Amino acid sequence: MTAIRLLDPLEMKLPDMGLISLRDPETGQTQLVDCDGAFLKRFAKLADEQETRLREELARSGVDTLEISTGDDLADALIRFCAQRRRKSRRFAAPSALPSPAGRGSLSNPPFLQAEGRGEGSPHLAMA
Numbered sequence: 077m078t079a080i081r082l083l084d085p086l087e088m089k090l091p092d093m094g095l096i097s098l099r100d101p102e103t104g105q106t107q108l109v110d111c112d113g114a115f116l117k118r119f120a121k122l123a124d125e126q127e128t129r130l131r132e133e134l135a136r137s138g139v140d141t142l143e144i145s146t147g148d149d150l151a152d153a154l155i156r157f158c159a160q161r162r163r164k165s166r167r168f169a170a171p172s173a174l175p176s177p178a179g180r181g182s183l184s185n186p187p188f189l190q191a192e193g194r195g196e197g198s199p200h201l202a203m204a
Contacts, residue, residue: 078140085145088123090116140164 092111099106109115134141142157144150 077138078142079134080142081144083143083145085147088127089120092116 090111092113095108095110097106098109131141140157140161142153144153
């Protein structure tokens with residue numbers, strides 16, 4: 077199982093904006109809040125504690141987590157996650173369970189991504 081989390085840096089650290097009006101999405105109630113240094117520190121501390129609890133619970137449950145920040149490049153985040161999972165699976169796999177690179181591809185070059193020449197022009201991907 078994999079949890080996919082989309083994170084916004086503002087959920088962890090608010091900018092210093094002075095007085096702001098916050099609305100509770102469940103009740104619709106609004107409250108005026110002074111985003112001074114003390115409030116910002118308290119907010120960041122509570123957000124960090126919540127984040128730590130969530131990460132610990134996901135790890136304890138054995139759930140892999142893909143965390144993507146709103147500022148991240150999606151392709152880079154997916155590539156990093158897949159590489160991390162590959163390393164993790166290699167650490168726990170028995171040597172006999174790993175695929176042989178000869179003839180049938182490998183973890184880094186699976187057979188379904190191997191190029192097949194088709195005469196003139198660019199190679200095409202072939203399903204094995």
